[in-house]
Amino acid sequence: MNMAFKKFLGVFYGLLLIAVGYLLSQIGFFEFFMDPWEREDYIIKLYEHFELVLYSMSLAIITGVGCGILFSRERFKRFAPYAEYIAGLGQTIPTLAILALSMSLFGIGKTTAIFTLFVISIIPILRNTLVGLKEISPSLIDAAEGLGLRKRDILLKIELPNAMPIIITGIRVAFVINIGTAALGYLIGAGGLGEVIFTGIQVQETNRLLAGCLPVIFSALFIDYLLDILSLVLIPKGLQLQHSSTEGT
Amino acid sequence: MFGFVDYIVKNFSEILILTGEHLTIVFISLFIAILIGIPAGILITNNEKAAKKVISLANIFMTMPSIALFGLMMPILSPLGYGLGMVPAVSALVLYNQLPIIRNTYVALKNIPRPILHAGRGIGLSNTSLLLQLKIPLALPYIISGIRNAAVMNIGIASIACYIGAGGLGVLIQQGINRLNYDMVIAGGVLVSLLAILMDLVLNYVEKKMTPEGIRTQKQKRGA
Numbered sequence: 001m002n003m004a005f006k007k008f009l010g011v012f013y014g015l016l017l018i019a020v021g022y023l024l025s026q027i028g029f030f031e032f033f034m035d036p037w038e039r040e041d042y043i044i045k046l047y048e049h050f051e052l053v054l055y056s057m058s059l060a061i062i063t064g065v066g067c068g069i070l071f072s073r074e075r076f077k078r079f080a081p082y083a084e085y086i087a088g089l090g091q092t093i094p095t096l097a098i099l100a101l102s103m104s105l106f107g108i109g110k111t112t113a114i115f116t117l118f119v120i121s122i123i124p125i126l127r128n129t130l131v132g133l134k135e136i137s138p139s140l141i142d143a144a145e146g147l148g149l150r151k152r153d154i155l156l157k158i159e160l161p162n163a164m165p166i167i168i169t170g171i172r173v174a175f176v177i178n179i180g181t182a183a184l185g186y187l188i189g190a191g192g193l194g195e196v197i198f199t200g201i202q203v204q205e206t207n208r209l210l211a212g213c214l215p216v217i218f219s220a221l222f223i224d225y226l227l228d229i230l231s232l233v234l235i236p237k238g239l240q241l242q243h244s245s246t247e248g249t
Numbered sequence: 250m251f252g253f254v255d256y257i258v259k260n261f262s263e264i265l266i267l268t269g270e271h272l273t274i275v276f277i278s279l280f281i282a283i284l285i286g287i288p289a290g291i292l293i294t295n296n297e298k299a300a301k302k303v304i305s306l307a308n309i310f311m312t313m314p315s316i317a318l319f320g321l322m323m324p325i326l327s328p329l330g331y332g333l334g335m336v337p338a339v340s341a342l343v344l345y346n347q348l349p350i351i352r353n354t355y356v357a358l359k360n361i362p363r364p365i366l367h368a369g370r371g372i373g374l375s376n377t378s379l380l381l382q383l384k385i386p387l388a389l390p391y392i393i394s395g396i397r398n399a400a401v402m403n404i405g406i407a408s409i410a411c412y413i414g415a416g417g418l419g420v421l422i423q424q425g426i427n428r429l430n431y432d433m434v435i436a437g438g439v440l441v442s443l444l445a446i447l448m449d450l451v452l453n454y455v456e457k458k459m460t461p462e463g464i465r466t467q468k469q470k471r472g473a
Contacts, residue, residue: 027324092449093442094405100422100438104431180314184409187426197320201413204332206324213320217313224312 024210032207042196046215049192052110052182053175056117060178061171064122068129068167069155080130087127095120095181103188113182113190120181121174128170132163161236168234172227179220183212253435264421264440271417271444274410275403278339282346282399287392289347290354291380300355307348315406318344319413338410345406346399353395357388390460397452404445408437418444 024030033039071080099116106112136159144158160167186194193212200209257264293300310318322337331337361384369383385392411419421437424430 089446092401092445094408094445096405096408096419096422097438097441097445100426100434103426104434104438176312176314180317183314183316187423194316197316198412201320201323206327209320209323213317216317217321220312220314220317221309 024207027206027210029207029210032211042211045191045193045196048190049182049185049194049216050219052113052117052185052190052192053178056114056182057121057175057178059114059118060121060125060174063118064125064170064174065129065167067122068126068133069160071130072133072159080134084127084130087123087130090119090123091127095177096184099181099184099188108189110185110190112188113185113192116188117178117181117185121178124170124173124177125167126170128166128173129163132166132170133159135166136162164235165231168227168231172224175223175227176220179216179223183216252432253439256432256436257440264418264436267416267418267420268440268444270415271404271407271419271441274335274338274342274407274415274417275400275448277335278342278407279346279396279400279403281339282343282350283396285343286347286350287354290351290392291358293351293355294358304348304352304355307351310344311348315341315345315409316412319410323413333414335415337413338407338415341410342403342406345402349395349398349402350392353398354388354392357391358384361387386461387464390456390464393452393456393459397449397456400448400452401445404441404448408441 033042067083070076071083098120099113102116102119103112106115140158140162141154144154149157182192183194183197185192186198193216196208196212197216198212200206200212289303293303313321318341319337322341323332326332326337326340365383365387366379369379374382407415407417408419408422411417411423418437418441421433421440425433425435425437
């Protein structure tokens with residue numbers, strides 16, 4: 001019974017895929033890509049989009065994780081609650097508002113867009129790094145000190161691997177938000193796939209709209225999936241069981 | 250720098266209307282999402298396989314970027330005559346809200362300690378009254394915190410919905426960027442942010458009030 005159901009499900013998915021492909025070809029979605037002018041322009045937009053995402057994201061990961069580590073050291077520990085509070089407050093502020101405010105401060109252009117994306121994606125990363133490093137049980141660090149590890153080794157071998165699941169979740173959330181918000185970069189003149197989407201909305205052209213939306217959606221889903229797999233590699237084996245079992249409940 | 254205050258004072262009545270529109274979108278979609286999400290969260294507590302599937306489906310919707318989901322809603326809804334305006338905005342927001350509401354309901358109901366449930370059975374509660382009188386009151390703070398997340402997120406995404414003609418405070422940002430009227434842009438940005446923070450604070454208060462007396466922590470008791 002179960003096997004038959006599974007086989008039926010496979011056929012169902014196949015039919016669904018064919019139906020979607022047929023619908024897309026009916027509305028001229030593939031013709032959109034056949035047009036050599038459109039295609040050239042489209043590839044530039046795609047490139048611009050991922051340029052925005054990659055620049056801002058790499059800056060945000062370096063700064064966010066770095067600041068998180070800095071605020072968990074003995075010397076700067078007193079600032080950690082403030083940083084956490086600010087990050088929490090930042091998470092409630094809508095992305096479009098951050099975009100609008102930074103545009104009114106720095107004007108339009110690609111730099112402003114990268115700065116905005118940086119601010120938006122640093123918030124979850126910083127927050128999760130702080131939380132992850134804070135929640136390590138002190139007995140683990142005590143044990144490491146008892147073994148005679150130096151401060152740097154404790155950070156690299158004990159603290160970071162233990163905090164890794166939470167940090168990776170933060171990076172995942174930030175990446176997904178970043179890809180979505182990069183589409184808004186068009187509004188302040190940064191180009192990207194947003195240009196295709198917003199033009200599609202304005203001229204009510206469904207295939208242009210879909211050509212903008214689908215890569216954004218699928219790249220977000222793909223990055224989410226990719227980081228899920230990456231976490232299997234980066235999280236130490238001993239923690240994985242515990243991690244998956246807490247997630248399951 | 251503070252020109253935006255002038256702008257707000259001068260256009261107060263219009264801003265009030267836009268705020269009304271914004272809150273209408275937010276609350277309608279939140280209401281529908283609660284109507285779908287909480288029963289779904291309760292239903293999947295008995296079925297672990299279904300729970301995993303439903304939550305991962307909701308997670309997929311959450312992962313989709315907002316403007317792209319709006320864009321996807323338009324061709325789907327336009328044959329019905331609702332391509333632009335409030336309908337695609339609300340339906341996209343309902344999809345977004347499913348994850349926080351369903352997940353929090355599910356996790357809260359799952360994490361009720363066994364002994365409490367056994368005690369409930371022991372005093373002869375039926376399945377329905379066990380759910381209504383014991384499980385839901387105990388899970389309520391957590392469910393409300395899911396609703397709070399959803400509401401704050403709604404305010405942010407509803408401001409993007411102005412680009413598909415749904416109105417709301419995003420109009421200030423949209424028009425301000427088009428006219429390069431920075432006061433207007435800042436006014437829109439500040440008002441949307443304030444609205445989100447206010448919503449967070451109000452629902453935080455509700456969450457604290459709704460926590461049953463018995464499971465309040467000492468700090469909450471002193472605070473209340």
